[in-house]
Every structure is written in structure tokens, then in C-alpha cells.
Amino acid sequence: MTKVLVVDDDENILTTLQIHLEDLGLAVSLARCGREGIEIFRRLQPEIVLLDLKLPDMDGMDVLQELSTAGAKSFVAVITAYATIDTAVQAIKLGAFDYLPKPFTPAQVSHLIEMINRVRGLESEVQTLKEKLKGVLQEGDFITASRNVRSILRTVRQVADSDANILLSGESGTGKGVLARLIHSWSPRKDGPFITVDCAALQENLLESDLFGHVKGAFTGAIRDKVGKLELANGGTVFLDEVSEMSPAVQAKFLHFLQYREFERLGDVRTIHVDLRVIAATNRELEERVQEKLFRKDLFYRLNVVEIFMPPLRERPEDIPLLAEHYLSLFAKQNNKNVSRITEQARDSLRAYPWPGNIRELINVIHRGTILSRDKCLSIEDLPQHIAHYRASAQHGEELASLADIERLHIRKVLLHTTSLEEAAQVLGIDPTTLWRKRKKYQLD
Structure with missing residues (x-):
């Protein structure tokens, strides 16, 4: 539960804010002076602080300075009846998230909490992405x-x-x-x-x-x-x-x-x-x-x-979701599609498939899926059946085959469902000359 600290010497404001914030599902702590607020802040490290600038024992700006140097990551909103542009700018420079002058309505407080939670969510997403991107190298299309x-x-x-x-x-x-x-x-x-x-x-x-x-x-x-x-x-x-x-x-x-x-x-x-x-x-x-x-x-x-x-894609499975997301973004822009992410189920199927055509085949599959997708997510229904069902087939104990056998069967299926060598090569994501050699190798004439 998100913790909120309210620092104010007005009992009516404390009571009103406590009731309203608890109705929003927040855990509320109250402080009636600056030093008490600093002590509670250091002990509880609340995510949100509502701080009055006019306190009986010390200036609210000094309290804000103490909070900003305490080390905890919190969103501080300054509330005061003594609102001026200068104090607002000073408060923002000291680390305040927003500035709310008295008197304020419950709707204004709700909006403030909503904005803070939205920013917290975005920061969490950014941090998650940073963790995911540790060790990731990208130079243009090389990822x-x-x-x-x-x-x-x-x-x-x-x-x-x-x-x-x-x-x-x-x-x-x-x-x-x-x-x-x-x-x-x-x-x-x-x-x-x-x-x-x-x-x-x-x-x-x-x-x-x-x-x-x-x-x-x-x-x-x-x-x-x-x-x-x-x-x-x-x-x-x-x-x-x-x-x-x-x-x-x-x-x-x-x-x-x-x-x-x-x-x-x-x-x-x-x-x-x-x-x-x-x-x-x-x-x-x-x-x-x-x-x-x-x-x-x-x-x-x-x-x-x-x-x-250059190792094949099956020997670098950690690159499969990175490449898939990169080309999903690229093809979504090219085709004016609002597809922004890949579902976990689809991602698992992409990881499980051995990709005999390597990155070229993956690009072809993502391009196809982006065009066929009817949602904001590329789902398992947008993948070719042989890829979507590959993971399930392996889990249900079907006889495991060599990569060459899988490649031969897949090439044979594509050749049966296309009208020319060039069309089959395009579906497979390889050039016609390579397909011609593979067809000879697997005796698929």
C-alpha cells in the first residue's frame, strides 16, 4: 500500500486529508510540525508527502530541504495559503513535485495523487527497461x-x-x-x-x-x-x-x-x-x-x-525478443498499425522455435504478424501455425526431431503452399538461391 505523509499544523486540514486519502486506498501518517514530519519521513520513507510551508517550529522550505537530502525517493507536494510564484519556483528547485495553494478541493487532491501515481508508474517502467537493456548493444538494426x-x-x-x-x-x-x-x-x-x-x-x-x-x-x-x-x-x-x-x-x-x-x-x-x-x-x-x-x-x-x-539465432535465444520488438516497432510505423508490444505467450513461442531461416525468417514472421494483428499486441494468433504450435507440440511429448528434419519438413510445407520458388523463398525469409540449394539437399524436387 502506498504510504502518504501529511505535514500540517491545521487539525481540520489533517482530518480532511486523512479521510480523503484513506478513501483512495492510501496509508496515511500525520505530522503537526516540521521536526515530527522529518522523523516520520526517515522512519517510514513514504512514497508521497503533502507538506505545508507554514509550520509552527520551522520553515516548510527547510523541511523540504531536509526531505530532499534524506535519501528516500518520494514525491513532495507543497501546500500553503502563502502562495507566490517565487516560493513555487524555489520549492520546485528543492525537489517538490507540484505546488497546490490553499484552499483546495478533494478533486484537486485526487488529481494530484493520480498524477503522482502516473509518474511513479512511468518511472517504474523506465527502470524495468533499464534492467532489461543492461548488456544490450544496439547499432542501427544490429541488436x-x-x-x-x-x-x-x-x-x-x-x-x-x-x-x-x-x-x-x-x-x-x-x-x-x-x-x-x-x-x-x-x-x-x-x-x-x-x-x-x-x-x-x-x-x-x-x-x-x-x-x-x-x-x-x-x-x-x-x-x-x-x-x-x-x-x-x-x-x-x-x-x-x-x-x-x-x-x-x-x-x-x-x-x-x-x-x-x-x-x-x-x-x-x-x-x-x-x-x-x-x-x-x-x-x-x-x-x-x-x-x-x-x-x-x-x-x-x-x-x-x-x-x-556469426552464430545462428537458435544459439543466441536472448536476442529473439529484442529483434522481434525492434522489427515490430519498425513495421508498425511502416504499416500505420497501432501494435506496440508482444504478448508473453507469443514471446514464449518465438523463443522456443529453432528458426532455421535465422533473423531473416524472424523478420518475415514479425512483418506478417504486424500486418495481421487486430489488437495493440502481437499475439500468438498472429504467428504462423508451425511457430505458434511448436512449443505446445514439444511440451506434449511429440518425438523430438533434428533441426535438419524440422527444416526439411517446413520447407516442404511452404513449397506445397506457394506457387513459385521466389514466393516460397520470400515466405521463408531466405533468398531463392539458398532455397534452391536446400531443396536439392533435402531432395524436395
Whole structure:
């Protein structure tokens, strides 16, 4: 029960306030002079104090000064018939919450108590959020509370200042692209361009043209000169996504570029020199690709000066609610939806699910849920059934399956309920090339 201390020498006011405050459900203590008020305050540490500025033994401002230095967190409202602007300002400076001149009505006192309780509630929420956010690191869309990931970021900060090539490895959808942008923003090249090249999305001749550019007539369809992305990235960073899918011919030409920082556009003899930083990413084991003669060993060593491994989302469960709330806020604004939080039941289901598509799949699920939600909260009914029921299925003793089995069954279900590979990839939150490889891996043709 909230404790209130009333300090006043007027018996009528004391009696009136006691009756009214007790009717509001508050525990009331009374003091008839300043020193008694200070003694009761130190002993009971009430949450709210109503203090008269005109007391028989000492000035109310001195009492307020004593209360403010006593160490307890209380809301003090000054009440007096001797109201002036100067005393109001002085009281606020000494820590008073509000200023209420006599005579006052019960409605005014009720409103004051309501305002104090509202502020107390907000302060409690802020404190709760502060406790939750201890150990949380956020840089733009990169959010983590994982000790492992924060350790990775300490390494990233060290290497960001250098020009060393960096290889980001990890499963698809773990945030390697976001991390690459973070590295660029922490580097001396942050004011330069950040250019992404998707090595899996283009055929060999198109990827070569995308990287190095071409001149008019270099090949069929080259109707005008084109500046390559390496040239566009001059002074900044080029990010090679899915570098494992680069063809042998392009690998050879890119290796030459890494050695000499020069290249020629397709169909041109003019040499172009650029100054840039290379960050590459792969969701496949490049060393295995080297052993299989599908990736050049010398290129692997050139790219892998520093390797950063991004763990899958299932190995950092503390990040799931953080990321979910971040993207809920983002998508609510984008879609003009009044959805501000996630219910505990939905949160538990999100934590329990193994997320084979990692962060990309989580983003897709939150985007979908935000759009479908009809309330101010994203509930378990707004989640896909395979996620909403995953926790319940495990609790009811269904046979546990490996992550690969779960991924295979889920991909199969999505493929059956979509009309194209691109649509299925969008539902899963992965790129079509990755889905194509997984479909081959699980023999879902």
C-alpha cells in the first residue's frame, strides 16, 4: 500500500486529508510540525508527502530541504495559503513535485495523487527497461544481448580500423550483411560508398560485368558503357555476398584485382586503379569448397585475412525478443498499425522455435504478424501455425526431431503452399538461391 505523509499544523486540514486519502486506498501518517514530519519521513520513507510551508517550529522550505537530502525517493507536494510564484519556483528547485495553494478541493487532491501515481508508474517502467537493456548493444538494426556476439563485436571493432579483408561466415539469414555495414560504419572509410555484390544472383558473365563493368559492344547486349561496382566502391567498401558462388573464371580475375588493386572493364584495355576495402560473406564452408576444387585456395587466403563467424539465432535465444520488438516497432510505423508490444505467450513461442531461416525468417514472421494483428499486441494468433504450435507440440511429448528434419519438413510445407520458388523463398525469409540449394539437399524436387 502506498504510504502518504501529511505535514500540517491545521487539525481540520489533517482530518480532511486523512479521510480523503484513506478513501483512495492510501496509508496515511500525520505530522503537526516540521521536526515530527522529518522523523516520520526517515522512519517510514513514504512514497508521497503533502507538506505545508507554514509550520509552527520551522520553515516548510527547510523541511523540504531536509526531505530532499534524506535519501528516500518520494514525491513532495507543497501546500500553503502563502502562495507566490517565487516560493513555487524555489520549492520546485528543492525537489517538490507540484505546488497546490490553499484552499483546495478533494478533486484537486485526487488529481494530484493520480498524477503522482502516473509518474511513479512511468518511472517504474523506465527502470524495468533499464534492467532489461543492461548488456544490450544496439547499432542501427544490429541488436544483441548475447555475450558471444558482443565478444565478436569487440573483435570487429579492432579490425574495422584496418584495411584487412574480412570473411563473414555463418548460416543464411544470421545478419552478415548488417554486420558488414556496421564494419563499414566503424571504419575510416565510413564516408565512402558501401556497395553490395550478390555473387549468387547473377550468371558468370553478368557477375563479371557487375563487378568490373564493360564497354559498349563487349558482348551481345552491351549497348552502352557500364561502370562496375568495384569502381563505384572506390574510397569505400565492397561487400561480396555469397562469395562461394563466384565462378572459377571470375575468381581468377578477382584474385588479380586483390593482388594489384587494378582491373579492366570487359572489352577495354584501359587499366583502372581503385582504393577500397573488401568484405566477403558465405553461408557455406569455403574450406570444403577449396577441397572440392570449386574455390581457389589462393583467393580463399586473400579473402580470409580475418574471419568472423556469426552464430545462428537458435544459439543466441536472448536476442529473439529484442529483434522481434525492434522489427515490430519498425513495421508498425511502416504499416500505420497501432501494435506496440508482444504478448508473453507469443514471446514464449518465438523463443522456443529453432528458426532455421535465422533473423531473416524472424523478420518475415514479425512483418506478417504486424500486418495481421487486430489488437495493440502481437499475439500468438498472429504467428504462423508451425511457430505458434511448436512449443505446445514439444511440451506434449511429440518425438523430438533434428533441426535438419524440422527444416526439411517446413520447407516442404511452404513449397506445397506457394506457387513459385521466389514466393516460397520470400515466405521463408531466405533468398531463392539458398532455397534452391536446400531443396536439392533435402531432395524436395
